[in-house]
Amino acid sequence: MKNFTEELGINGHLTISKRYTDGQEEVVFDDHNIIVSGMGVGLTYMFTGSGSNSVLDYQIDRFQVGVSGPPTGGATSAIYELSGALSSVAEYGTGSNLFIATKNQLTNTTLTETNAALIPANKRTKIGEASVRYTLVVDEEACNGLTRDSLDANINEVGLLMKNPTGDADDRPILVAYRTFSNIYKTSDFSLIFRWTINF
Numbered sequence: 001m002k003n004f005t006e007e008l009g010i011n012g013h014l015t016i017s018k019r020y021t022d023g024q025e026e027v028v029f030d031d032h033n034i035i036v037s038g039m040g041v042g043l044t045y046m047f048t049g050s051g052s053n054s055v056l057d058y059q060i061d062r063f064q065v066g067v068s069g070p071p072t073g074g075a076t077s078a079i080y081e082l083s084g085a086l087s088s089v090a091e092y093g094t095g096s097n098l099f100i101a102t103k104n105q106l107t108n109t110t111l112t113e114t115n116a117a118l119i120p121a122n123k124r125t126k127i128g129e130a131s132v133r134y135t136l137v138v139d140e141e142a143c144n145g146l147t148r149d150s151l152d153a154n155i156n157e158v159g160l161l162m163k164n165p166t167g168d169a170d171d172r173p174i175l176v177a178y179r180t181f182s183n184i185y186k187t188s189d190f191s192l193i194f195r196w197t198i199n200f
Contacts, residue, residue, distance in 0.1 A: 012198040018190040029181040039176040042165035052167025062116040069157025069180035081107045096142035106174040136194035143186045154183030
């Protein structure tokens with residue numbers, strides 16, 4: 001049985017590149033993503049008029065990276081949070097160009113305080129009648145030298161979040177798309193460029 005987002009034909013594709021300081025790019029991932037149940041939750045709030053009255057709250061305007069993917073049980077449309085999202089502004093990199101928002105994220109039936117990097121408006125581009133490309137730039141100063149339990153930690157998961165579908169006074173983002181990928185140990189030698197297209 002198809003889920004709500006499959007019935008609507010929502011799907012996506014993600015390309016990840018390393019961009020070195022000399023401008024050269026190396027594609028390290030190129031594949032489909034997973035549209036998770038949070039997309040259906042957010043759109044249900046919108047279509048039924050039970051959530052926010054502002055269309056801006058239904059925008060996908062932030063992302064997270066993590067170091068523990070894939071989740072226990074595998075990456076499926078039923079997940080509602082990254083398994084190892086970066087846990088602080090410092091982990092994203094205080095000297096980077098990323099602006100990190102700390103909010104209570106809707107996770108399953110609970111709220112969980114999490115950090116996410118905002119996607120600037122000029123990095124959200126309509127590329128067709130019903131397609132939007134999100135260009136997520138983890139620059140040279142971001143996410144470097146991550147560790148867990150005193151061991152090097154690799155970036156291996158990423159998620160897109162919808163801003164605030166419930167219309168709460170303080171944003172309550174929800175995970176709407178997710179992907180795991182092969183381990184990348186981030187250093188200042190390169191930026192990571194995530195080019196993520198969602199087709200509605």
